[in-house]
Amino acid sequence: MKLTIKDIARIANVSPTTVSRVMNGKTEYVTQETQERVLKVIEETNYQPNQIARSLVTRETRTIGLVLPDIRNPFFTELSRGIEDYANQLGYFVILCNTDHKSEKEIQYISLLKDKYIDGLIVVSSLENPISHIKKITTENTPIVLIDHKANDEEINCVYFNNYQGGYLATKHLIDLGHKNIGCITGPLHVQSAVERFNGYKDALRDNNISFKDEFIFQGNYRYEDGIESAKYYKSIGVTSIFASNDLMALGANQKLAELGVKIPEDISIVGLDNITPIGISDSFLTTINQPFYEMGKTACSLLLDQLKGLIQTNKNIQFDATLVLGKSTAHPKK
Amino acid sequence: MKLTIKDIARIANVSPTTVSRVMNGKTEYVTQETQERVLKVIEETNYQPNQIARSLVTRETRTIGLVLPDIRNPFFTELSRGIEDYANQLGYFVILCNTDHKSEKEIQYISLLKDKYIDGLIVVSSLENPISHIKKITTENTPIVLIDHKANDEEINCVYFNNYQGGYLATKHLIDLGHKNIGCITGPLHVQSAVERFNGYKDALRDNNISFKDEFIFQGNYRYEDGIESAKYYKSIGVTSIFASNDLMALGANQKLAELGVKIPEDISIVGLDNITPIGISDSFLTTINQPFYEMGKTACSLLLDQLKGLIQTNKNIQFDATLVLGKSTAHPKK
DNA sequence: TATCTTATTGAAACCGATTTCAGAAACCGA
DNA sequence: TCGGTTTCTGAAATCGGTTTCAATAAGATA
CATH class of the missing domain: 3.40.50.2300 (Response regulator)
Known part of the structure; x- marks a missing residue:
């Protein structure tokens, strides 16, 4: 049978009020002696107050x-x-x-x-x-x-x-490496985060006097398959690098490009965004933007x-x- | 101010008991009419009973x-x-x-x-x-x-x-393909699951008249790094296939062997165990054992x-x- | 018509804690 | 010695439901 505060009170020969006070540390008006007596009983009986009853009040x-x-x-x-x-x-x-x-x-x-x-x-x-x-x-x-x-x-x-900053930094990294033909696989553009990442990409280009080209854009949906799909396209138009709006698409693109005989990063550089490291796998292949x-x-x-x-x-x-x-x-x- | 069962009772002009009965579907002794009256009030007031008070009793x-x-x-x-x-x-x-x-x-x-x-x-x-x-x-x-x-x-x-069955099936698959030199990266052998997987491996060999060789065993710890580490060893002793006790080690071994110029699966076949598919990545490279x-x-x-x-x-x-x-x-x- | 069921409802107890408030004891200053 | 604080303690109310049990009304039986 589960003990209640009344049982403890009876055993310690005090009132439930006092037991409650001791448990909740409201001991400014409880003598050292009764306090110890109550604690001893709680200890000995291994009493645990009912949290539901507590919550109710x-x-x-x-x-x-x-x-x-x-x-x-x-x-x-x-x-x-x-x-x-x-x-x-x-x-x-x-x-x-x-x-x-x-x-x-x-x-x-x-x-x-x-x-x-x-x-x-x-x-x-x-x-x-x-x-x-x-x-x-x-x-x-x-x-x-x-x-x-x-x-x-x-x-x-x-x-x-800061999704905008993410897109910006990723793109800036590619620019700093010397890339000028930079593709961008966007996320679904009805989603705020995707738009912001895309804006980051555009602004990084603008700030570095690289003109935005519509044919470099591939609209994706944040899925691995979208990356796969984009690969053929990017291979055909000949970009030197790709910013994928998330890691999943970056990995998809990487996978397919490699299969198509494109060397990463020699032929095409890829940057992702998210930093989703598969568990336990320490050596990170993908250059990406960390989201904490x-x-x-x-x-x-x-x-x-x-x-x-x-x-x-x-x-x-x-x-x-x-x-x-x-x-x-x-x-x-x-x- | 949050409504209580008493408020509902008052508004519906019944007792809290009746409200409780209606809410809990114990309506065998409640007339259709009062029932509807109570439900209407609950509906109109958007009353939600306090789950903590309920739990207490x-x-x-x-x-x-x-x-x-x-x-x-x-x-x-x-x-x-x-x-x-x-x-x-x-x-x-x-x-x-x-x-x-x-x-x-x-x-x-x-x-x-x-x-x-x-x-x-x-x-x-x-x-x-x-x-x-x-x-x-x-x-x-x-x-x-x-x-x-x-x-x-x-x-x-x-x-x-059934870990034993997992180890057995994985090994049997390699045997069926014609492999005789089958390495095994074990898990930590103080853990039950690892022992059972290992036993499955051993019994599959035995049942197919392939002698167990101590040098084919590499003891790991279920980590990616253990797979990496095992690669050099296995390349040096020349097995034709490896059963890794979990997918993480299988992927590690695969990664490193590929880097060492070993072709997978042409030179060495690898089977894992777990079937941990990275999210969103559909095409599965690794042959493995599914754990549901x-x-x-x-x-x-x-x-x-x-x-x-x-x-x-x-x-x-x-x-x-x-x-x-x-x-x-x-x-x-x-x- | 008197009695016995059966259907319907609500008053009150209860779940197990906390908190308010009041009473008793001890202490203190005049 | 006496009133006024201060310290310590517990009785009772409370939180918001459910459940027991008794009361009443309606219907059935003889």
């Missing part, structure tokens, strides 16, 4: 919800570890919810989480207009952090990556918990920088 | 705990999706806990989860003797499923992969929830079969 569950498209995506896996590690350190649990990019699933999950009285919510949203939707279904005072989204003003907490997923998760979680504890009041927008990671897939163009 | 949280070494490991990522999908379908939440293979972290997590009154627990344990440890810290009647572990009798629920992680997770979760609902009483041990996945890394040996 304290209104905190020490649990946060994490809603994201698919944990199998390496970005989100890494992100989730950043979040979980930080949360665990401060005694919080994380409930994981995969939405598979489906709006209904996302809304349903968030709504269910609300009923569960989680203390906070971290969301990588797939909704058209996440802020208004999410605010509609959550309680006024639940802290929320949106990842991979940028808000105006201080509407909501946001943590996101783990750090972003950690920051999102710390933002959330700070707000939870009232340490900060206003919402923040935090942007993460892109950095170049040198691999073996880029080199000077051949003369 | 029903003793169920509709939440299960998932404890595993590291979600970044593709096995566990896939496993977690199998679990989460199934749990979500039945209205359960999943709390994710990474132990980083540390015993203290695992024990601490399980103990904390117990206090939280989760309904069930799924564990991929890193403990020496998981069953006795886990049973010590959990309540008598919490359903538990162990993954990647095999129990005697019906001590506890287990879901695991997603299915295993799903089954573990269904086992847990069935037990939770009292649908099954006895504990079960469920074994999953290995299957061969043909890639481009194996071929007949050269004459």
Whole structure:
């Protein structure tokens, strides 16, 4: 039979009130002696208070919800570890919810989480207009952090990556190596991140007096297959280098170009963006732009918990920088 | 201000008891008319009952705990999706806990989860003797499923992969292709799964009258680097094929052998084991043995929830079969 | 018509903690 | 010695549901 606070009170010959006080460290008005007596009983009986009963009155569950498209995506896996590690350190649990990019699933999950009285919510949203939707279904005072989204003003907490800078740096690297004919495999251009990466590419060209050429652009969809598909095209038009808007497409292009007899990086240099290193594989072949997923998760979680504890009041927008990671897939163009 | 069951009762002009009955479908003794009245009020006020208060009396949280070494490991990522999908379908939440293979972290997590009154627990344990440890810290009647572990009798629920069969099939495939000099990169031999895979290798040789040679064995640690390291050795002793006890080592060996000028599969065939396909990359190069992680997770979760609902009483041990996945890394040996 | 079921509803207890508030004891200054 | 603080403790209310049990009304039976 599970012990309750009343049992402990009876055994220690005090009231439940006192037991509660001792457990919660509100001992300023409890004598050293009774305190020790209670602690001894707790120790001996190995008593653990019922967290649900606690939650009912304290209104905190020490649990946060994490809603994201698919944990199998390496970005989100890494992100989730950043979040979980930080949360665990401060005694919080994380409930994981995969939405598979489906709006209904996302809304349903968030709504269910609300009923569960989680203390906070971290969301990588797939909704058209996440802020208004999410605010509609959550309680006024639940802290929320949106990842991979940028808000105006201080509407909501946001943590996101500087995609523009990523595209810019990748392209600049190729330019610095001496490339002038630089292809660009874009992401789906109805998605904000893809547009920004593309803008980074364009601006890097402009800033270095290289004219933008439409035929150098191949529109992809962030999939490996898009990279594969682009290969034949790029081989035929003869670029000396390619900036792929994500690593998956970069790897696809690399794979197919190699099969077509194109030497990487001698004939064509390739830069990716994301830095998704397959687990355990240390030697990185691909030159790419690092996106600090783990750090972003950690920051999102710390933002959330700070707000939870009232340490900060206003919402923040935090942007993460892109950095170049040198691999073996880029080199000077051949003369 | 959040509505409570009393508010609804007042508005609908009934007692909280009746509201509760209607919400829980215990309507056999509620007239159609009052039922509709209550439902209408719930609908109009958008009332959502407080799940914590419910849990306090029903003793169920509709939440299960998932404890595993590291979600970044593709096995566990896939496993977690199998679990989460199934749990979500039945209205359960999943709390994710990474132990980083540390015993203290695992024990601490399980103990904390117990206090939280989760309904069930799924564990991929890193403990020496998981069953006795886990049973010590959990309540008598919490359903538990162990993954990647095999129990005697019906001590506890287990879901695991037939590692022996995996090693056997991989080796048999090479033998069927005509190979006789078959190297084997083992896993860490203090780990059960590694021993079983190795035994599968040995028995496949024996059953086909190929003598076991000690010099064909390279002991690894399931890491990419171990594969890299083994390459020089295998090139020097001249095997025609290699069975690597996991995909990571297979990929490492492949990488390094290719660098050393060895043609795969013409000069040396390689078989892995695990079938960890990098996300989004469809064309599989490596011939390997599939381990059905997603299915295993799903089954573990269904086992847990069935037990939770009292649908099954006895504990079960469920074994999953290995299957061969043909890639481009194996071929007949050269004459 | 009197009695016995059966259908319908609600008052009150309960789950197991925290928190408010009041009372008792000890201490203190005049 | 006496009123006023301060220290220590516990009774009871509370959080928001579910469940038990009793009460009432309606219908059935004899």
